[in-house]
Structure formats: C-alpha cells, structure tokens
Amino acid sequence: GFDTVFTQYLTFTKIQQFVLQLQELNPNLVKVSSYGKSFEGRDLIQVAVQKNTGSTNKHLVLMDCGLHAREWITNMECCHWLTQLCDTSSPAHALLDNFNFLVMPSANPDGLEHSWNTFRLWRKTRNTNPTNPACVGTDPNRNWAFGHSGTGSSTDECSDVYCGPAPFSAPETLALSKVLKEQEPTLYLSMHSYSQLILMSYGCDAPGLTNKNFTEQQTIANKAVQALHDVHQTTYEAGNSKTILYEACGCSTDWALAENLCKYAYTYELRDTGRTGFLLPEDQIAPTCDETSASVVTMCTEILKRNPL
Ligand code: 0X9
Ligand code: ZN
Secondary structure, X not given: OOOOHHHOOOOHHHHHHHHHHHHHHOOOOEEEEEEEEOOOOOEEEEEEEOOOOOOOOOEEEEEEEOOOOOOHHHHHHHHHHHHHHHOOOOHHHHHHHOEEEEEEOOOOHHHHHHHHHOOOOOOOOOOOOXXXXXXXXXXXXXXXXXXXXXXOOEOOOOOOOEOOOOOOOOHHHHHHHHHHHXXXXXXXXXXXXXXXXXXXXXXXXXXXXXOOOHHHHHHHHHHHHHHHHHHHOOOOEEEEHHHHOOOOXXXXXXXXXXXXXXXXXXXXXXXXXXXXXXXXXXXXXXXXHHHHHHXXXXXXXXXXXXXXX
C-alpha cells in the first residue's frame, strides 16, 4: 500500500513505480503515459485521471511538479494528489464528476536524479549548453516564450536562472508546452517550493499586457489559502508574483495565460518559509501534502462554481 509513501522523498524511479502501481490498482481511473523524453532520455511521465461518467465536456486541470530539481516536496504533492483522486472517500475523488486531471509528477527527471545522486541543491535541467561545456542545464522556469531572457533570468550558461539560447530549447519545457497547447486546461497549476505562496500572473513586465482575470483569480486563490490554513494552520499569502516574490520572466504559468491556453494559472510555492528551505524534513511531507491537496480541492470547487459545465 501507500501508507509509507509520504514519510520519505521519492527518487525518479520510485515515482515511476508509484504511478504504475496506482494504475494497476485503479485501471479504470488512471492512465500512465509519456509525453516525451528528457535530455538524458528519461520518460516525461504524465498521469491522466478520469472517471467515465458519460459527460464529455469536463474541465481539465493540469498540475506539474518538480520542474525545479531540488524542490522535492513538489514531486510528493503530485503523488499525494493522485492518491487523493483515487481514494473514493476523499473530496478530491468527488471532483471527477466535473473534472479530468493530468498530472506530471516529475517534469524534470534528469535534474531530480542529479539532485539525489550528485548535488542536492541542483535546480536546472541537465542539457549541455552551446558554448561552455563546464556549465550544464537550463532553468526550466525561464525557458518559456513569454518574456524569454527578460528580468530575473540570465543568458549566462553557468547561472542557476539560465534561460537557454531560445524559448523551449530544453526538451522538458518544449514537451510540456506542447501538452498545454493540445490540452488547453481550464486550470494550470505549477508546483514549486519554497515560500508558502500562491502566485499569480504576470510575474514579468510586458507592456500593454495585463492579467484580465486577476481579480477573480485572486478571489479563488484567497479561498485556497483559507482552505490550506484550515488543515494545519499554515500561513500562506496569495498575490501577484512580481509584487509578493520577485519579477521573473520566461515562466511557464505566464506563458500559458498569455497564450490563452488556460483560464486560471497559479504557481504554488510550498513549505517552508526558509528555515529549512529546499531541505524540508521528511516529517513535513505528509502535512504539507495534506494541506496543499485540500487547497487544490477548494480551488477546483471555486472554479466549477464560476464555470458550470
Ligand atoms: O523563480 C521561480 O521560478 C519561482 N520560484 S522558485 O523559488 N521555485 O524558483 C517563481 C516563479 C514566478 N512565477 C511567475 N513569474 N509567474
Ligand atoms: Zn521552483
């Protein structure tokens, strides 16, 4: 069973085993497939969770985790969300009457492996770069086409926020962007850590471009913050990414909104606020996932209220 899963961080191999086991246990709910390959040839795993109810016009929610390699708690959240969706006694499962879900539990598998095996605080992908063989990888949250190479990113291959020579130069972001274009989810959630924030677009200044949906997105995010707080009294803040964190261009959620691929997009920054940072202790995996998944349930519920099928 999965009783012990949320007491220890999972490697890429363990994540792969986890989702395959979930599929085996829930064959009519869960479909595991690959949406491409990483630079080093690992599968980019996507897990579709859908319930056959006869309805053909359900909302789609796309959630990615682990775009940044060292943010291990986010991979755990995707796995936790998947178990909740399959657990018939969970409020998440009830959402399947109105929503389909597509979950990417390890959006940067090469980076995750590098973080486990070689350097715990690795952030980027693991591709080789055009000029400097000593500096590896692209920041997969600076490699998107909206504001590419702008404020908060670097054109230095050695930088942790290296944006790549061109948008979608990294196979991991190119593959994810294609899924977003094909699927056009109602809600796109990109899971990161840390800071305990729910971030909204735009986090990159673009002349003439405003998030037309901001007020409604803020209202929904505030409800999600409240639902999260209700579980373990963890304090979150929801707001514009640039205002409450920093300006960062080339991010995935900004691109998805700017391209009109989704109606709602949020970047979560999970626990903690910096005491342990990326090295969040394993005894915080379960409570972090419990509260985060509760907030995602509320987010979906609030979106459904405003967008009935
Ligand atoms: O800098 C990032 O990529 C994210 N923070 S992290 O510490 N996980 O690296 C924040 C992304 C901000 N999002 C937008 N600009 N929309
Ligand atoms: Zn991140």
